[in-house]
Amino acid sequence: MSTLEIKDLHVSIDTEQGNKPILKGVSLAINSGETHAIMGPNGSGKSTLASTIAGHPRYKVDSGSITLDGEDVLAMSVDKRARAGLFLAMQYPVEIPGVTVTNFLRTAKTAIDGEAPRLRTWTKDVKAAMAQLRIEPEFASRNVNEGFSGGEKKRHEILQLELFKPKFAILDETDSGLDVDALKVVSEGVMRANEDGTMGTLLITHYTRILRYIKPDFVHVFVDGSIAEQGGPELADRLEAEGYDRFLPAAAQA
Amino acid sequence: MTNAELTKETVAGTAESAEKARIGAPSAEAQAASNVRRIAGMNEEGEQLSEINPVSSPLGGAAAKSHSHGAGAGIPDSSRAGRLTSYNAADFAPITGREEDWRFTPLKRLRGLDKVALDGAAPGLSIQKPDAVRVETVDRCDARIGSAGIPDDRVSAAAWGAFTEATVITVPADFAGTAEDHVTTVTLTGAGEAPAASHLFVHAQANSAAVVVLDHRGSAVVSENVEILVEDGAQLTVVSIQDWADGAVHASSQQMKIGRDAKLKHVVVNLGGDLVRINPSARFSGPGGDVEMYGLYFADAGQHFEQRIFVDHAVPNCKSRVTYKGALQGKNAHSVWVGDVLIRKEAEGTDTYEMNRNLILTQGARADSVPNLEIETGLILGAGHASATGRFDDEQLFYLQARGIPEDVARRLVVRGFLNEIIQQIKVPALEERLRDAVERELKAGAL
Numbered sequence A: 001m002s003t004l005e006i007k008d009l010h011v012s013i014d015t016e017q018g019n020k021p022i023l024k025g026v027s028l029a030i031n032s033g034e035t036h037a038i039m040g041p042n043g044s045g046k047s048t049l050a051s052t053i054a055g056h057p058r059y060k061v062d063s064g065s066i067t068l069d070g071e072d073v074l075a076m077s078v079d080k081r082a083r084a085g086l087f088l089a090m091q092y093p094v095e096i097p098g099v100t101v102t103n104f105l106r107t108a109k110t111a112i113d114g115e116a117p118r119l120r121t122w123t124k125d126v127k128a129a130m131a132q133l134r135i136e137p138e139f140a141s142r143n144v145n146e147g148f149s150g151g152e153k154k155r156h157e158i159l160q161l162e163l164f165k166p167k168f169a170i171l172d173e174t175d176s177g178l179d180v181d182a183l184k185v186v187s188e189g190v191m192r193a194n195e196d197g198t199m200g201t202l203l204i205t206h207y208t209r210i211l212r213y214i215k216p217d218f219v220h221v222f223v224d225g226s227i228a229e230q231g232g233p234e235l236a237d238r239l240e241a242e243g244y245d246r247f248l249p250a251a252a253q254a
Numbered sequence B: 001m002t003n004a005e006l007t008k009e010t011v012a013g014t015a016e017s018a019e020k021a022r023i024g025a026p027s028a029e030a031q032a033a034s035n036v037r038r039i040a041g042m043n044e045e046g047e048q049l050s051e052i053n054p055v056s057s058p059l060g061g062a063a064a065k066s067h068s069h070g071a072g073a074g075i076p077d078s079s080r081a082g083r084l085t086s087y088n089a090a091d092f093a094p095i096t097g098r099e100e101d102w103r104f105t106p107l108k109r110l111r112g113l114d115k116v117a118l119d120g121a122a123p124g125l126s127i128q129k130p131d132a133v134r135v136e137t138v139d140r141c142d143a144r145i146g147s148a149g150i151p152d153d154r155v156s157a158a159a160w161g162a163f164t165e166a167t168v169i170t171v172p173a174d175f176a177g178t179a180e181d182h183v184t185t186v187t188l189t190g191a192g193e194a195p196a197a198s199h200l201f202v203h204a205q206a207n208s209a210a211v212v213v214l215d216h217r218g219s220a221v222v223s224e225n226v227e228i229l230v231e232d233g234a235q236l237t238v239v240s241i242q243d244w245a246d247g248a249v250h251a252s253s254q255q256m257k258i259g260r261d262a263k264l265k266h267v268v269v270n271l272g273g274d275l276v277r278i279n280p281s282a283r284f285s286g287p288g289g290d291v292e293m294y295g296l297y298f299a300d301a302g303q304h305f306e307q308r309i310f311v312d313h314a315v316p317n318c319k320s321r322v323t324y325k326g327a328l329q330g331k332n333a334h335s336v337w338v339g340d341v342l343i344r345k346e347a348e349g350t351d352t353y354e355m356n357r358n359l360i361l362t363q364g365a366r367a368d369s370v371p372n373l374e375i376e377t378g379l380i381l382g383a384g385h386a387s388a389t390g391r392f393d394d395e396q397l398f399y400l401q402a403r404g405i406p407e408d409v410a411r412r413l414v415v416r417g418f419l420n421e422i423i424q425q426i427k428v429p430a431l432e433e434r435l436r437d438a439v440e441r442e443l444k445a446g447a448l
């Protein structure tokens, strides 16, 4: 069993207008096999949390800690975090010209496992995973994310999730921009990645529809850089019905 | 590099289309400006983001600011058809730097090549070749000299006036050379830094097939004319590699004449030197001619690599493809690509496409890319061009690292992938390996 633990995390970014605090004391522990959903208004810091866990250089950790089974994640380089078993499905996956999906997947898999995958089984695994996610075979020879539609990018993120088999997956709005069929296909992909029930999942979303497929054990409400409330799956339904008004400062409600 | 398409225009030929169309010549200058930032999670729907050049213009961002149409401000928008050609350097006015074809070149760094006296020693030649291929040293009165080319700028004309002997490489008619076993390699080693002139003539006789590599090394300040004559039905590949030592200055006008149903693959590889300026020009002398022009360049800090292509379609039913790709890294690394394609009135049935892509790896490097298509007849099969300059940035690096890939591997992955498209087109196995190694070497040097 593994635990990803975030303790009293304060994060800021440097902008042209100066330093701007975004996360203001976030604490959260995810164990293997658990699914945590994070919901919250735009700009509340959800992606910031996800990117900080993955190690994006833009985000400055002012205080607090992130540990994976007691090991200091913040001291690790971005690639080391991935090799330690953290995976971030990005809200806005980046285009990588000149690098085909096939080449990229093999290089990443080799880096993560520390050895090249056995060619025969690997090719088969990739093909099968692509088929299940309804990614056309021609995507294998296209450049990573280049010219992919929004939904195609998201499916490509989940393809990696399935192939890399991380200990913890952070899914940043993987459901946004997906049509109903794609949502189902992608959700099934996430569930396959967690087939043996040992993957911890942090699922950032604005919508409860994905939670019908991927049942959260915990729901956290993220407001203005910290967790305002926690609960079970029922909290998600309540948020969808009522919105975030009751969490916002009185001035904003007036 | 979120590959912002800087320009992409395709003109399909129809009888109705304009008598003469001149298709935009954007100067696609994408400097690696430090103010191009991406903001995670700031956009409603990020899928459409063109993250390198985030402004909505087709150029966007830093590139948009320096975008200009036509030949640029203050420069007469003259047709390529009207450019002066002459064997006599005195016919060309001294270069000021304001001319369309010199506006990107740092003249001071020509180190005298634009002056008329080029009396230094020409690069020394060593040649490896199949038995059947003939190599001769001839004097300037040889009847073949001038049969495939004529200078179209002062530096080329100065060399034409100054060379004392030329090297003629002849592939005999019907010779069937393969890229595996019959490569002719001419190694030109610089003989010092006195401004020099050099003249080469590559002659593929009718229905022959051959590969000729011109491999430039060492230190030189040299203006070179290369004439390439591809007779009817011949299939020739010419690869010009510029792998000079750091301070070298090299101007090379490579003029090709392509006969009926002949095919020429011309490849330019710019790797080393302080200032390298290659002008490949292709002309057709019979219908059914086909030219593929490839280029690969990797400019480091301070290097100026310029490639000016001209394809002159003056004969019906010929085909041209121009594909150049360059990577740049380091302060003041500068590449210039100008692709002039002219489809004259009589060149019905022309099929042409030209493309240039640049990948900027670090800040402070600059790529200028100017495709230029002039069409004087509507009766063509197709004509198009594309040019894009993007950069490898922190977001791409983050994405790859977030998948476990270490930084140096990530960088190599991107650059190799980008340049491989050209390398694999050369189809000369011995060269592919060398070029892949050269790319690795450049990357290692840049990682310091």
Ligand SMILES: Nc1ncnc2c1ncn2[C@@H]1O[C@H](COP(=O)(O)OP(=O)(O)OP(=O)(O)O)[C@@H](O)[C@H]1O
Binding pocket: A013, A015, A020, A022, A040, A041, A042, A043, A044, A045, A046, A047, A048, A049, A091, B038, B039, B040, B041, B042
């Ligand atoms: N580079 C940046 N420059 C300025 N502000 C930034 C930058 N990156 C993030 N922010 C700000 O940080 C705050 C948190 O952003 P973040 O992307 O984490 O929000 P989010 O909760 O993921 O929002 P959404 O639901 O819209 O995806 C926002 O106010 C955002 O404007």
Ligand SMILES: [Mg+2]
Binding pocket: A046, A047, A048, A091, A172, A173, B041
């Ligand atoms: Mg977000």
